[in-house]
Amino acid sequence: MRLNPNKSQVIAKTVIWSAAILVLLLLFSIILYILSKGIPNITWQFLTQIPSDMGRSGGILSCIVGTLSVTLVATLVATPLGVGTAFYLTEYTRESTITKIIRFSAESLAGIPSIVYGLFGFIFFVIYLKLGWSILSGGLTLAVMILPTIIRTSEEAIRTVPPIYREVSFSLGGTKWQTMIKVLIPTALPGIATGIILGIGRCVAETAAVILTAGSALRMPLSLFSPTRTMAVHFYILAREGISLERAYGTAALLIILILLINIGANLLVNRFMAKGH
Amino acid sequence: METTTGQSKISIRNLHFYYNKNEVIKALNLEVRANEILAVFGPANSGTTTLLRTLNRMSDLAAKVRIEGEIFLDGKNIHSPEISITELRRKVGMVFEVPTPLPMSIFDNIAYGPRLSGIKNKAALEEIVEKSLQMAVLWDEVKDRLHSSGMRLSGGQQQRLCIARILALQPEVILLDRPCSGLDPVSTSKIEESLRTLKEEFTIIIVPHNVQQAGRVADRVAFLLMGDLIEEGLAADVFANPKEKRTSDYITGRFG
Numbered sequence: 001m002r003l004n005p006n007k008s009q010v011i012a013k014t015v016i017w018s019a020a021i022l023v024l025l026l027l028f029s030i031i032l033y034i035l036s037k038g039i040p041n042i043t044w045q046f047l048t049q050i051p052s053d054m055g056r057s058g059g060i061l062s063c064i065v066g067t068l069s070v071t072l073v074a075t076l077v078a079t080p081l082g083v084g085t086a087f088y089l090t091e092y093t094r095e096s097t098i099t100k101i102i103r104f105s106a107e108s109l110a111g112i113p114s115i116v117y118g119l120f121g122f123i124f125f126v127i128y129l130k131l132g133w134s135i136l137s138g139g140l141t142l143a144v145m146i147l148p149t150i151i152r153t154s155e156e157a158i159r160t161v162p163p164i165y166r167e168v169s170f171s172l173g174g175t176k177w178q179t180m181i182k183v184l185i186p187t188a189l190p191g192i193a194t195g196i197i198l199g200i201g202r203c204v205a206e207t208a209a210v211i212l213t214a215g216s217a218l219r220m221p222l223s224l225f226s227p228t229r230t231m232a233v234h235f236y237i238l239a240r241e242g243i244s245l246e247r248a249y250g251t252a253a254l255l256i257i258l259i260l261l262i263n264i265g266a267n268l269l270v271n272r273f274m275a276k277g278h
Numbered sequence: 279m280e281t282t283t284g285q286s287k288i289s290i291r292n293l294h295f296y297y298n299k300n301e302v303i304k305a306l307n308l309e310v311r312a313n314e315i316l317a318v319f320g321p322a323n324s325g326t327t328t329l330l331r332t333l334n335r336m337s338d339l340a341a342k343v344r345i346e347g348e349i350f351l352d353g354k355n356i357h358s359p360e361i362s363i364t365e366l367r368r369k370v371g372m373v374f375e376v377p378t379p380l381p382m383s384i385f386d387n388i389a390y391g392p393r394l395s396g397i398k399n400k401a402a403l404e405e406i407v408e409k410s411l412q413m414a415v416l417w418d419e420v421k422d423r424l425h426s427s428g429m430r431l432s433g434g435q436q437q438r439l440c441i442a443r444i445l446a447l448q449p450e451v452i453l454l455d456r457p458c459s460g461l462d463p464v465s466t467s468k469i470e471e472s473l474r475t476l477k478e479e480f481t482i483i484i485v486p487h488n489v490q491q492a493g494r495v496a497d498r499v500a501f502l503l504m505g506d507l508i509e510e511g512l513a514a515d516v517f518a519n520p521k522e523k524r525t526s527d528y529i530t531g532r533f534g
Contacts, residue, residue, distance in 0.1 A: 094341065164378045168440075171336055172391040172447065173368035182390070187381055 031256060038253025041246045047254075051218045055234065056244050060251055062220040066135065066228030067258070069221065070214055071203040073139025074146060079196055081143070082150030086192075087180060089151075090158045103155075110148035117145040118212035126213055133227040138214025145209055146199030153198065157191020158184060186273065193270045200262055204255065207232045231255050287312040287451065287481045288333065293347035295328055295505075297340070302328045304505040306347070310451075315473060315482040317496035317513065319489060321528070324502040326485040330453045333483070334370035335363055351451070368395065371444030375456040377436035379428030384420050387428040387439055391447040406446050414442035415472045434465025441472065451481045459487035470495050489529050493517050501525050 003011070049059035085106075089099050121141025131137045161184055169179040185192070207230075215227035216237060229237075231251050238248035288310040295303035303325040310316050318326045331337040332345065335356060349356050356366055368391065379387050388407045389397075397403060407424065411417040416438040420431070428439055437457055444452060454473075458466040473482055473495055486492040492499050493513060500510040501522075509516060509525045520526040 162378075164374065164376065165380060167336065167339070167374065168378050168380060169390075170339065171334065171367055171372040171374075172394065172443065173364040174390075174394050175364060178394050182394075183380060 034249060034252050034256060037246075038249035038251070038256075041250030042254060046247075046250055050220055051234070054243055055218070055238050055247060060231065060234060060247075060254070062218060063229050063231045063234040063251070064254070064258075066214065066221055067204060067230040067232070067255075069135045069224075070138040070142060070210060070228065070230055071200055073135060073224070074142035074203045075196065075200055077140060077143035078147050078150055078199060082147050082195070082199075083154050083192060085147075085151050086154035086158055087184075089155055091176065091180060091184070106148040106151045109144075110152065113208075114145060114206055115208035115212075117141055118209035120144070121209060121213035132225065133213065133215030133217070134225045135214060135221055135228055136224040138210045138228070138230070139224075141209050141213040142203045142206060145206070146202055149199050149202070150192075150195045153195025154188070154192045157188040157195070160191065161187045189273060190270050193266055197263060197266045200266075201259055204230075204259055204262070205232055206230075207236045211236070231258075285312055286310070287352065288483075289348075289350040290329075291348045291350070293329075293332070293349065294345070295325065295332060295337070296344040296346075297328075298342050302505050303332075306505075306507050308500055308507060308510065310481060310483060311498075312481050313477055313479075314497040315477050315484060315495055317484050317486050317492035317499045318502060319486055319492045319499060320502035320508075323504070325505040326502050327455050329502070330372070330455050330483065330485055333451070333453060334367050334372055336367075336372065338363070364394075368447045369449055370451040370453060371447060371449040373437065373440050373444065373452065373454040373457045375459055377433055377440055377460070379431065379436050379439055381429060382427070383425045384428045384431070384439060385424040388443050388446045391443060395447070410442040410446040411439075413445050413472070413476065414438045415468060416442055432465070434461050434468060437461060437465070437469060438472065441469070441476075445476075449480065451483065452476065454482065454484040456485055456487040458491065466491075489531075501528065503528070 046059040047064070048061055050062040051060060052058035085102065089102060093099055118141065121137055121144070125131045125137040125140050126133060129137075131140075165183050165187065166179055169183050174182070210230050211233050214230065214233075216229040216233055217227040218229055219226075221228040232255060235248050235251040235255070238244055238251065286309045288308075290306055290308040290310075293303055293306040294301060306325075306329070318329060320326050328337065333349065333356075337343055337345070345357070351366070351370065354361060380390060382390075385403075385407055388410050389403045392403060392406050397406070408417060408421075411420065416435060419435060420439075428436065431439060441452070441454075441457075458469055461469070470491070473484070476482060477497075484491075484495065486495070496513040498511065499513045499516050501508045501516070501524075503524060509520060509522045511521075516525065517529060520529065
């Protein structure tokens, strides 16, 4: 039986709408469930004290600091390397075997389970470079982990900049570097920022790679060489060892809020930077 | 019309341009005189755009390009190692076929070139922007919204913005590659009008989007066909009495 176009249109619309609504419902119910279970546990004390009695009491301040510092190290290391590589691939070289190898490696690295990065970080940063379980080891491991994401998204973003912008800039006496700084980066910024935000999200949420490289110490980290426990790891340990489910939910809710804030903040920054041109 | 007394600004001697293995321009000899408007016209793929892009070495950007022969700007070979390519491009400005404001404000678009060359003083930049916009006959239309995006202007205004952007660099030669091909007749005539004033100070080479435009704006014309220079001369002469049959066929619309 052939459907008439109107009927197939109605069916297609229904299917597409229901898919979207189903996904939204699923995501929202997870978030709402965690927030409703978690937010009652978020008290002033929870935010400002370090955990005591294995996390049964006290707060999670040291875990918040740990998460932020590990993420910060990872982002600060991976962003220049990743964006730099993307610019090398798009602007400073022609397609060749080398670019293909770089791209293939980045793609392969993107698909590796994070625990493998954890193992690599443990062997290389923790043991071989003698950095020990520390914020630095964790941050560097996460940097390696998010590098492929940043390279790929930045490369895509730079490629969407119309080629004529480059020509205009060159024709006005611009060098390659000036063109990159003044035209390409501002124009590709939203895409590059998306890659970095995705990377930050993965850092904040990561457990396997950091538990092996930053450790799971509960005390307040005092330097880059201190071991620490990130919020995600704390959540994992609290839930897995049945220490305190309420506090696990509290930590999870705070994680979600943190990621939300990072996203909003990054968007505001990008918009402010872009406002002049569009 | 007697405007051919100017001295030679650009000399092109025996220029061959190869793209891959195609010879896009064949043994071209052409003099461009100071303060004239030269129209280089011909059907698609005749090498007109390529010629323009060779003059400010934008053609260097493409891969698999080989250039033979010499091009002199004020007697200096533009391919010689002591010529700075950025300096050359500032002297020989280019307007592209599609109006292309950069994604920034009108002011920043015009100040882009001067800033690259190191001018940071705000008052100096403001003066350059105003002067350039006035020369491109755009100032009155945009003076109240210099800090809004250049991309919100109409097509004709955008193209005049592109002209102003080049004037801000105080160039010597202006290359225009079919600058009016997407524009309405009113915008086109505004641009042609500004070109007639600009030639007092600059040397202009235009690839017109049709023969009529060559007739309207050019002092001299050069007709290119498949990379060969078929005929050149005063616009009035060439259009009234073309020496070559191929030229007369083209301008009367028998082909192309």
